[in-house]
Amino acid sequence: MTNRLIYTGLNAGRKPLASVVGGQGVRFLLSDGREVLDASNTGGPLGHNHPALVEAATKALTAPVINEGWFWEEREQAAQDLIDIAFAGEHDWVGGVRFALSGSEANDLALSFSQAYTGRKRIATRERAYHGTAGLARAVTVQPQWHGGLSVAGGGTSPAPATAEVTILPGPTHATWGGTTAPTPTADELAAVGLDDVAATIIDYTQGGVYYDPDYQNAIAEAARAAGSLWIADEVVTGLGRQGRWFAFQGADSRPDIVTLGKPLAGGIAPAGAIVMSQDIIDSMSDKTWQTYSTFRGHPVAVAAARAHLRIVQEDNLIARAAELEKSFAKNLTAIAEAHPSVVRVDGSGMHWTVELAGPDWRTWDGTATEPPLASRVAARALEAGAMIGTSGEQTSLFLAPSLIIGDDDLNQIFQALDHGLELADKEV
Numbered sequence: 296m297t298n299r300l301i302y303t304g305l306n307a308g309r310k311p312l313a314s315v316v317g318g319q320g321v322r323f324l325l326s327d328g329r330e331v332l333d334a335s336n337t338g339g340p341l342g343h344n345h346p347a348l349v350e351a352a353t354k355a356l357t358a359p360v361i362n363e364g365w366f367w368e369e370r371e372q373a374a375q376d377l378i379d380i381a382f383a384g385e386h387d388w389v390g391g392v393r394f395a396l397s398g399s400e401a402n403d404l405a406l407s408f409s410q411a412y413t414g415r416k417r418i419a420t421r422e423r424a425y426h427g428t429a430g431l432a433r434a435v436t437v438q439p440q441w442h443g444g445l446s447v448a449g450g451g452t453s454p455a456p457a458t459a460e461v462t463i464l465p466g467p468t469h470a471t472w473g474g475t476t477a478p479t480p481t482a483d484e485l486a487a488v489g490l491d492d493v494a495a496t497i498i499d500y501t502q503g504g505v506y507y508d509p510d511y512q513n514a515i516a517e518a519a520r521a522a523g524s525l526w527i528a529d530e531v532v533t534g535l536g537r538q539g540r541w542f543a544f545q546g547a548d549s550r551p552d553i554v555t556l557g558k559p560l561a562g563g564i565a566p567a568g569a570i571v572m573s574q575d576i577i578d579s580m581s582d583k584t585w586q587t588y589s590t591f592r593g594h595p596v597a598v599a600a601a602r603a604h605l606r607i608v609q610e611d612n613l614i615a616r617a618a619e620l621e622k623s624f625a626k627n628l629t630a631i632a633e634a635h636p637s638v639v640r641v642d643g644s645g646m647h648w649t650v651e652l653a654g655p656d657w658r659t660w661d662g663t664a665t666e667p668p669l670a671s672r673v674a675a676r677a678l679e680a681g682a683m684i685g686t687s688g689e690q691t692s693l694f695l696a697p698s699l700i701i702g703d704d705d706l707n708q709i710f711q712a713l714d715h716g717l718e719l720a721d722k723e724v
Contacts, residue, residue, distance in 0.1 A: 312675055313683060318343030321701045323683055331678060334697050334709045335685030337532050337647070339563035341607060342698040348564045351603035358595035363394075363588055370394065370593040373602050377569065380605045381534075381541045388550045390577030393585075394593035395568030398531030398557020399427025402497065404587060405553045405570050406431035406459075409495035409525045411585075412576075418459050419488075419496040419524065421515075422466030423503030423657070426529055427557075434459040438502055439657065440689060464488055464496070464515075467507030472629045474640035474651070479510040482517035490522035495553075499529040500543040503657065504649030504692050506642050509547030516549035525576075531557035531568070536608050536699060538645035539618030552576055560597075562604035567597040613699045617646045620706065624648050624695070627710045637720035647696045650713065653724045654691035669720055677716030682709045684716070 313331075317324035321342045323333050333339065341348060361367045374392035382389040395401035406418055407430070420426065420435040428436060428443045434457050436442055443455050464485055468477045490496065496519040500506060519526040528551035533543040535556065544551055554571040561567035608614065621644060628648055632638040640651035654669055667675065668690035677684045684693050697709060 312671070313678060320344070321698050321705055329681075332682040332697070332701075332705055332709055332712070334677075334682045334695055334712070336563075336698065337537070337696045338558045340535065340537070340559040340613075340699045341562050341604065342700050343563075345562065345564075345607070345700075347603050347607055348562045348600055351599040352564045352596050355595040355599035358599075361595070362590045363592045367593075369595065370598050373593070373598040376602050376605050377571070380609050382571070384541075384545070385550075388573055390572045390574035393570045393572075394597070395557070395570060396589065396592055397427070397429070397566050397568045398529075398555065399429035399432045399568075401531070401555040401557055401568035401570050402426045402432035402435075402527070402529060403430035405527050405555050406435070406495050406497065407587075408570070408585065409527070409553070413494045413523065413525065415492055415494035415524075416460060417462060417493045419462040419464055419490055419493045419519075421464045421498055423505065424463075424466075424497075424499055425502040426497060426499060427531075431459055434461055435497055437461070437463055440687075462489055462493055466503065467505055467511040469505055469507055470640050470642045471625055472632050472641040473638065474642065479508065480514060482514045482521070485514055485518040486521060490518055490524050493519075493522060493524040495525045495527050497527040497529055497555075499531070500533040500538070501647050501649075504640075504642055504651055504687075504694065506644045506647075506649075512544060512547040513549045516547075516551070525552040527551060527553045527555060529555050531555060532647065532696075533645075535559050535604075536614040536617055536645075537647055537696070539621050540614060540645075543644075560604070561600035562607070564600040564604075565594065565597040567594075567601055608699070611700075617699055620701075621645050623703075623706060627707075628695075631710065631714050631717065634714070635717040635721050637717055637724040643695075646699060648694065650693045650695070652691040652693070652720050657689065657691075669723060673716040673720050675716075676719045677712040680708075680712035680715040682712035684709075684713060 314326035315323045316326050321333055322330045324330055377392055378389055395404055418435050423438050425438045425441050426432045426435045433443045465480045498515050516526050528544045530542050552573050557568040628641045632641045637652050638650055639653050642649055652669055670686040670691050670693050674684045674686055686693050
């Protein structure tokens with residue numbers, strides 16, 4: 296049968312790494328009958344078929360078909376739950392919530408709002424950023440392999456025409472092991488790039504496998520505020536517990552104007568996103584209306600799943616668990632890196648980590664390759680040992696982001712599978 300699906304994947308190459316037919320707990324069920332650990336799934340914080348999520352979503356199927364234009368108590372309560380549970384320590388800062396269909400749409404909405412709010416057009420982001428492929432979110436996706444364009448025969452990339460003028464700020468440099476580091480850019484150095492005409496400065500916390508420290512965040516905040524630019528913290532990957540705290544931005548003193556959420560918000564049982572605004576912005580909007588509307592934002596299934604997900608994370612103390620497992624990630628991945636000459640850098644925080652291999656510089660990404668690049672071949676060999684590891688489509692980077700509910704034995708099996716996969720890279724490098 297001809298395959299009609301236009302395929303994209305977390306492992307570069309023309310063919311899927313595996314065919315998934317089901318999932319239970321922290322494992323995928325493959326079409327060949329194997330059960331393998333799901334090691335790189337930021338959209339599934341509670342794994343697969345979590346009974347409380349399934350129950351909430353099933354019950355929501357009897358809810359009215361109600362769009363964003365009508366007041367609905369359940370949607371209102373979901374926003375309140377998000378503030379009361381996830382932002383419990385931020386009541387002096389947090390102002391209000393608007394739901395979205397995904398992280399990409401949340402970023403697009405936040406960016407377009409910022410343009411309307413400031414009257415400016417230009418947007419700023421950091422080097423190697425990924426913020427989605429919808430609207431203005433695509434304009435500030437400057438990570439080469441996810442720009443939404445078409446690859447060019449012979450190497451290189453061809454981004455689709457930009458929809459906004461974008462300023463690219465110096466990125467952070469950091470590593471838990473290996474790599475190279477440089478002094479954190481100061482607020483003055485960031486401002487010197489040119490933020491005076493920027494509507495929004497949007498910063499993510501994991502892209503390119505670089506996990507920056509509080510000094511970088513505070514410098515971004517200071518530079519943006521001095522220039523009259525809104526600062527947006529993109530927490531689509533890092534929000535809701537994966538960093539060992541509710542949000543990555545809580546690791547520093549500064550607070551954003553807007554936080555965007557996506558991937559894990561509804562526990563993976565439904566697509567969902569959100570824009571969370573500061574009380575200062577909400578107060579300044581008291582005599583205005585934000586003219587945007589969607590049929591399916593805050594859909595009943597997404598709302599029910601989000602509420603259930605928030606309660607589970609809180610009641611099962613999963614944030615403390617993620618903070619505890621960070622030590623295991625750092626210890627085990629450092630030991631693996633030291634044992635494999637193919638590894639040149641390891642970095643991460645909480646339960647999201649990147650292992651970078653020797654090979655082409657990320658700026659030379661070639662989207663035309665018909666054969667899987669090194670990272671994808673390592674992932675394929677790790678699959679033989681029982682763990683599905685993602686590569687973000689890059690040639691030399693692997694990332695680990697298992698469900699927050701994973702146990703110690705299963706996590707150790709992921710490390711063992713990675714160790715097994717890297718034997719292939721050692722021979723080639």
